Amino acid sequence: MEEKTVIIKESLISTKNLVKTFNKVDVLKGLNIDFNKGDRIALIGQNGAGKTTLIRCILGQYTYEGKLVVMNFNPRKDHEVLMQHIGFIPQTPPPLQMTVGEMLDFFSKLSNTDKEEFVKIGVDMGLDVEANLAKPFLKLSGGMKQKLLVALALGRKPEILLMDEPSANLDPAARKVFFKYLEEYNNDALMIISSHRLKELENLATRLVEMDMGVVVVDNEL
Amino acid sequence: MGKGFLYMTELDLMQNLRSKSFWAYSFLFGAFVAVMFLSGVTESQIIGFVGLSRLMVTFMQVSMAILPIYVLITTVRSVVGDRESNVMEYMLSLPVSFSAYYWSKFVSKFLVIYIPVLFALIVAVIWGSLKNLDVPWDLFFFYSALLAALIFNFLGLGMLISSMAKSQEIAIGTAFIIWLILVAFLDLLLMGLMLKMRMNPDLVIWGGMINPLQIFRTGSLILFDPKLTVMGPASYYVLDVMGRNAFLIMSIAYPLFLGWLFAFLGSRYFNRNDVI
Numbered sequence A: 001m002e003e004k005t006v007i008i009k010e011s012l013i014s015t016k017n018l019v020k021t022f023n024k025v026d027v028l029k030g031l032n033i034d035f036n037k038g039d040r041i042a043l044i045g046q047n048g049a050g051k052t053t054l055i056r057c058i059l060g061q062y063t064y065e066g067k068l069v070v071m072n073f074n075p076r077k078d079h080e081v082l083m084q085h086i087g088f089i090p091q092t093p094p095p096l097q098m099t100v101g102e103m104l105d106f107f108s109k110l111s112n113t114d115k116e117e118f119v120k121i122g123v124d125m126g127l128d129v130e131a132n133l134a135k136p137f138l139k140l141s142g143g144m145k146q147k148l149l150v151a152l153a154l155g156r157k158p159e160i161l162l163m164d165e166p167s168a169n170l171d172p173a174a175r176k177v178f179f180k181y182l183e184e185y186n187n188d189a190l191m192i193i194s195s196h197r198l199k200e201l202e203n204l205a206t207r208l209v210e211m212d213m214g215v216v217v218v219d220n221e222l
Numbered sequence B: 001m002g003k004g005f006l007y008m009t010e011l012d013l014m015q016n017l018r019s020k021s022f023w024a025y026s027f028l029f030g031a032f033v034a035v036m037f038l039s040g041v042t043e044s045q046i047i048g049f050v051g052l053s054r055l056m057v058t059f060m061q062v063s064m065a066i067l068p069i070y071v072l073i074t075t076v077r078s079v080v081g082d083r084e085s086n087v088m089e090y091m092l093s094l095p096v097s098f099s100a101y102y103w104s105k106f107v108s109k110f111l112v113i114y115i116p117v118l119f120a121l122i123v124a125v126i127w128g129s130l131k132n133l134d135v136p137w138d139l140f141f142f143y144s145a146l147l148a149a150l151i152f153n154f155l156g157l158g159m160l161i162s163s164m165a166k167s168q169e170i171a172i173g174t175a176f177i178i179w180l181i182l183v184a185f186l187d188l189l190l191m192g193l194m195l196k197m198r199m200n201p202d203l204v205i206w207g208g209m210i211n212p213l214q215i216f217r218t219g220s221l222i223l224f225d226p227k228l229t230v231m232g233p234a235s236y237y238v239l240d241v242m243g244r245n246a247f248l249i250m251s252i253a254y255p256l257f258l259g260w261l262f263a264f265l266g267s268r269y270f271n272r273n274d275v276i
Helices: A051-058 A079-085 A100-111 A115-124 A142-155 A172-183 B002-018 B020-038 B051-084 B087-091 B098-130 B137-164 B168-184 B187-197 B201-209 B212-222 B234-241 B244-272
Strands: A011-022 A025-036 A040-044 A065-070 A086-089 A160-164 A190-194 A207-212 A215-221
Touching: A011 A051, A025 A051, A025 A190, A025 A215, A040 A051, A051 A065, A051 A160, A051 A190, A079 A086, A086 A142, A100 A115, A100 A142, A100 B002, A115 A142, A115 A172, A142 A160, A142 A172, B002 B020, B002 B098, B020 B051, B020 B098, B051 B087, B051 B098, B051 B137, B051 B168, B051 B212, B098 B137, B098 B244, B137 B168, B137 B212, B137 B244, B168 B212, B201 B212, B201 B234, B212 B244, B234 B244
Parallel strands: A040 A190, A040 A207, A086 A160, A160 A190
Antiparallel strands: A011 A025, A011 A065, A207 A215
């Protein structure tokens, strides 16, 4: 008789009946899902499916009903502590006024990370960090901004990486380096990548989660 | 709040120091002091006052006209502006508490608004000393504190509006309407209201004294016009009920308290609702 091995994965993010409402419209409709240690999740779904809302709930930026536990923390009450374990890459780079040099200093101090960690990833992705130190982040091109945001998120080496269309602004060469970094990233880390480009994630993702109208409609191991 | 607060404040200060509007604002106050000296304000008299006292009184009148609306307009956009531009979504994905984010904005704004004003007053004192004018130190210290209280007050109000407003347009519109109401209810309108409606004068005057602009105005007058003659009959009520020294203390304590209360309510709202 064939012996089956049951692997119980440690849950890093757990939702129970998670509801988020905007103007009396439920955008998340009682979400029940666990995201585990080591999962590389391709989070897909049409616009308005609730992907960004879920990410913002995990980041503690939205109030919600139901239960949401992230690494045994409450994202609202324990925001500062929890964010030390989370790296986030937004879909649209924010119009930050600070210079690249100030950003590196700020992130380095805030996360106790050597600045060189960020610089190395930035350079590997094709961003000449040294030449742009005095430039405001706002004045960089879309691609350069995204490369820096990727470097700042990965350089901190967080246990959870939340990425909302992270490669949208990257050129093919940078995209290749970016996915190589993700593939070689800590095996125990949880990655949630919200993307419309599923093909890009086929070598990386270990689990596919599809959302529609605020609920999970597909949840498959890949 | 910890190191997140310190780093955010430092970052915000650096951004403010780089902005052209900060230098334009600083230049405005510096130039104003220079113009007052060059135009001979220090030689003219007001209720027997000449020299630096005269200059400081004029400085306070101008500050009362400029500072409240300037503080409101520049502050109300800070939180809601970051929210609309996705800056907040990104910054609050970092290990910074909501309170640290909010109060770092408050502190850095206070410093970049107050320091140029204080610096202009200090320049006036130095310039006056070089011209052998007597320095009214009591006036200098009191007016420095009064200006800090005025800025603190409107900063708190601006932060409250900014944390609650759904858009920058709504925030600016609300700030402008509140400022108009506060200006309209300075004593001129109050007197008219009192006469027309035959209301209880105590009620009307204390209603007026709720207005931080009125407190600032009266506070800046009371030091060189102890009987508040320029205020007319209302001065009797103020001085009888409170007395000069108590009023001097209140004119600083009340706007500080009000500013703190507004800012605290803004912080509470910010902490308890969707931040983006």
